Every structure is written in C-alpha cells, then in structure tokens.
Amino acid sequence: MPADKNHRVKDIDTLKALGHPLRIKLYRALFMAGTATASQLADKVDEAVSLVSYHLRKLSAHGVIEEAEPGSGDGRERWWRPVSTTLSTRDEDWRDAPERAAVHTAVSRVYARQWSEMYQEYLDLKETWSDEWRGASFSSEFLFTLTAGELQEFGRDLDELAAKWRERGTTAREAGETQGRENVVLHVNGFPFRT
Numbered sequence: 001m002p003a004d005k006n007h008r009v010k011d012i013d014t015l016k017a018l019g020h021p022l023r024i025k026l027y028r029a030l031f032m033a034g035t036a037t038a039s040q041l042a043d044k045v046d047e048a049v050s051l052v053s054y055h056l057r058k059l060s061a062h063g064v065i066e067e068a069e070p071g072s073g074d075g076r077e078r079w080w081r082p083v084s085t086t087l088s089t090r091d092e093d094w095r096d097a098p099e100r101a102a103v104h105t106a107v108s109r110v111y112a113r114q115w116s117e118m119y120q121e122y123l124d125l126k127e128t129w130s131d132e133w134r135g136a137s138f139s140s141e142f143l144f145t146l147t148a149g150e151l152q153e154f155g156r157d158l159d160e161l162a163a164k165w166r167e168r169g170t171t172a173r174e175a176g177e178t179q180g181r182e183n184v185v186l187h188v189n190g191f192p193f194r195t
Contacts, residue, residue, distance in 0.1 A: 007064065007084035010093045012100055014062040018087065019107035022047065023055050024114055027064065030056075030082055032183045035068040037077040056080055085166060086159075115187040133182065151190050158188060 009015050017023065022045065029044040030036050038053040045052065059065045060080070068081035094104035119139075126134060146154065173181060 005084040006086040006088055008093075009087060009089050012103055014064065015089065015103060015107055017058050017062045018064065019103070019110050020055065020058075021110055021114065022051075023059055024111065026052060026055055027059065027082065027087070030065060030080055031085075035071055035079050035081045037071075037079055039077060041080075085163070118185060119187070148192075151192075155190055158190075162186065 009018060018027070025045050026041055029041050033040065033044075038049050038056055041056070042049040042052040056065065056078075060067070063083060064087065065080050066083050068079040070077075070079050089104060089108070091104070094100045122137070126137075129137075144151075144154075169181065169184075172178075
C-alpha cells in the first residue's frame with residue numbers, strides 16, 4: 001500500500017476514466033486488497049478477466065494505479081496497486097469551463113449512486129452480519145450552521161481522522177492482525193442546503 005498520499009484529480013481525461021462504474025469498483029477492490037492481479041479482481045467484481053485487464057490498463061494510463069511487485073503465482077500475471085491512499089476532486093478545479101463542470105457533476109453522480117448502492121446492499125444483507133458488526137455500523141445525519149470556511153476546515157478535520165483510522169487498520173493488517181477485521185466504508189458528504 002502506498003504511503004498516505006492524496007491524488008487530487010484535476011485533468012478531465014483522468015476524471016472521465018474514473019467515472020466509469022466498473023473502474024470505480026475495480027479501484028475499490030484493488031485498494032482494499034493492496035495488490036492484486038486482473039484475475040483476482042475479476043473474481044471480486046464478477047467480470048471477465050479480459051475486460052478487467054482492459055480497465056486496469058486504462059486506470060494505469062491515467063496514473064491512478066501502477067504495476068506492483070509480483071505476489072504469489074507463476075509470475076506471468078501483472079500485479080497492480082493504487083498509487084495513493086485517497087482520490088479526490090474539488091469543485092474549484094472544474095469551474096473554468098461549463099463542459100468541465102458538467103463532466104465533474106456527471107462523475108460525482110456516478111459515485112453517489114454507487115455509494116447508495118453499497119449502503120443498500122449492506123441493508124439487504126444486514127442479517128448475515130454478526131450482532132457485533134450490526135451494532136458497530138451506523139448511519140447518521142448531522143445538521144450544522146457553518147460558514148464556507150468552517151465547512152472546509154471540518155472537511156480537513158475529517159480527512160485527518162480518516163487517515164488516522166486507515167493507518168491503524170493498515171498497520172494491523174500488515175502485522176498479521178486479521179482476526180475480526182473487515183473492509184469498512186465511510187461515505188461523508190458536506191454541502192449547503194436550504195429549507
């Protein structure tokens with residue numbers, strides 16, 4: 001896994017590459033695995049290896065993933081890894097032209113749909129998780145009155161907190177402490193609204 005590093009996407013071609021629903025799923029699966037081959041990822045996303053290979057090469061061409069040191073196996077398959085621990089976009093990077101802003105919004109909608117689908121899948125399968133995991137899971141809505149600067153500061157605080165917990169989990173996994181450890185997703189959006 002790469003050192004804690006944010007890859008802030010600012011170019012339109014990379015954004016478009018990341019806007020493909022299967023590529024988003026592949027990136028998530030690769031991130032959680034640390035390193036993986038196209039075959040391993042194809043099993044996780046239930047797609048053909050040839051299709052997965054194609055999309056991995058596209059992600060690599062845009063600097064989102066890179067080849068990794070070969071893991072187990074016979075050495076004929078390529079191993080991949082993410083280049084950063086965080087992918088992000090900022091609205092300010094897309095305001096310069098209406099077509100750039102439209103692409104950013106469209107890609108953001110793809111991510112929002114997948115976030116919703118992930119949570120709905122959890123809800124559909126909730127009874128398959130232990131009482132401990134169901135008790136640890138949460139869904140919250142917090143309402144604030146903030147300035148734009150305060151919301152930005154709040155976002156930075158959340159980034160720092162997430163980095164702390166990501167590092168804790170990564171360190172434990174690398175130390176072989178895998179008992180009771182599961183992949184966890186946290187989706188957070190902070191935005192203004194009017195009532």
